[in-house]
Every structure is written in C-alpha cells, then in structure tokens.
Amino acid sequence: MANVLVERAGTDVVLLRLNRPEARNALSPELREELRDLFLALDRDESCRAIVITGDMRAFAAGADIKAMAEATPAEMMERDDETNWAAIRNCRKPVIAAVNGYALGGGCELAMHCDIIIAGKSARFGQPEVKLGIMPGAGGTQRLTRAIGKFRAMQLLLTGDFLSAEEAHVAGLVSSVSEDDAVVGDALALAARIAALPPLAVEEIKRVVLTGMDMPLEAALKLEMRSAYLLFGTADKGEAMRAFVEKRPAVFTGK
Ligand code: CO8
Secondary structure, eight states: OOSEEEEEETTTEEEEEEOOGGGTTOBOHHHHHHHHHHHHHHHHOTTOOEEEEEOOSSEEEOSBOGGGTTTOOHHHHHHTTHHHHHHHHHTOOSOEEEEEOSEEETHHHHHHHHSSEEEEETTOEEEOGGGGGTOOOOSSHHHHHHHHHOHHHHHHHHHHOOEEEHHHHHHHTSOSEEEOGGGHHHHHHHHHHHHHTSOHHHHHHHHHHHHHHHTSOHHHHHHHHHHHHHHGGGSHHHHHHHHHHHTTSOOOOOOO
C-alpha cells in the first residue's frame, strides 16, 4: 500500500495524503522516499499549480519513525541520505500548503515548516519532542522554528519537548490560520485553488524571493526583490492582467 496517497483536487491542485494511520503517519524511510519522488515529479508537472499536504484527523505526522531509528548508527543515518529527501520538498517551486490535524511532531512539525502556508485544525498540536528521545531535530527544527517564532519561544519548545496548541501556534506565528478540524483540508484546498488561479510565474517568483531573501542581508534581499519584480514585467500574464483590469473584464492567464 502506498505511504502517500495522491488525489487531484480540481484540475490544477494536487492533494498528498500521508497514509500510515496505524503509526500516526510517522515518516518512515519509505514514506520519505515516496514524498521525495512526488515532489520532484510535481515540480516538473505544468498541470500542477499548487500542492496541499495532509495526514488524517489524529496526526499530520508524529515525526520520524522511531522504530526505524531505534538501533540506527550515525553511519546508517547518513546512508539514508535524508537531506536529499527534504531538499526535494524545500526546492519545490509550486506553493505548498500544510493542512494539519492532530499531531505535527518532530519531523512532522518540520514537514509542516517546509510548507509555505500552514492551516491547522483547532485540535492540532505542534512540537519538537526529539530531546525526550536523546536526539535533536535534524530537518530544520532548530532553525525554521526559531525563525518562525523567535529564540525564546523556540528554546522553550525545543528544550522541553512540550507541545503548542493550534491557537498558541497561531499567536506565535507558526500557523497561518486556524480552522474547524473537519474544515481544514477543504479550507486548504480552497486556498490552493485561489492561488493556482493566479499567474503562476508571479506565484513562483514571490515564493522564491521570500525564501531566498529570508537568509540574506536586507539590502541584498531588497535588490533581489527589485530584479524579480522587473522580470515579471516581461510575462504575458502581466500584460493580460493589467489589460483586463483596465477593460474591467476577468483575466485569462496562460502561465507565460
Ligand atoms: N514513530 C514510530 N511509531 C510511532 C510514532 C513514531 N514517531 N508515533 C506513534 N507511533 C506508533 C505507536 O508506536 C503506536 O504503534 P503500536 O500501535 O504498534 O503500538 C501507534 O503509532 C499509535 O501511537 P500511540 O498509541 O502512542 O497514539 P497516541 O494517540 O496515544 O499518541 C503521539 C500519539 C502523542 C503522537 C505519540 O504516539 C507519540 O508521542 N509519538 C512519538 C512522537 C515523537 O517523539 N516524535 C519525534 C520523533 S523523532 C523525529 O521526528 C526527528 C528525528 C531526527 C533525526 C535526526 C537525523 C540526523
């Protein structure tokens, strides 16, 4: 059985559903490789304009698979080359929305933080409990969490393994918005469809500049932004969007 289920939602949105409910969607090596291959394929698939990733009502993902790591040595962990699996998600040019119900812990929280937008159900719980296992986050948990919610709240979570509720995560800036539990996936798909209907080159460039600029000094990031903003004036969709505005009609985008 596939560890990740793939559904088309409308013509241009793809829904990825983690499918290890018996293990709270723990990220086994096989599941990560499936995710990697899916992200590499969707990045190249012109018919896919936005991706939603979700789990089930009990867990988005409860982290790396502890049973698959319990006896692992450093060399074995290196051989798994998890970095390449995460890079496929990190480098995806399409907008990615996490629709989180239940637990997003450890690697599950890190997976959500690889996404561009996080929509959480009211009962969702976020945390990096690695410290309780005598290890530490290895897929951006110490860095992305700190950038998202600041040093002092991040330290408290990372050093205790405590969880944040959806509302606490929202207030802290880890979550984009909170929905009723049973509305999370629908809300994420509706948002994805709205983004997918916008000019794809503008969407792609905005994502690239936000993510690249976050790690640059402000002056350099502002220059990057300006260059990308100029570049979009060369697209057919920019011409169509502005003409449509002036002519008071809906725009028809081609992705060119
Ligand atoms: N890995 C493997 N199996 C899991 C995991 C997991 N992360 N989480 C849950 N399961 C399994 C349980 O073992 C159980 O299986 P079984 O039925 O065979 O006993 C089943 O899922 C259901 O779990 P529970 O009965 O515990 O369900 P609850 O609803 O009571 O609790 C929790 C759910 C709170 C999610 C609980 O299961 C839990 O605490 N899970 C572990 C969470 C955790 O510690 N996550 C962090 C893992 S480490 C990580 O993600 C980063 C690794 C970084 C590696 C660095 C590389 C260099």
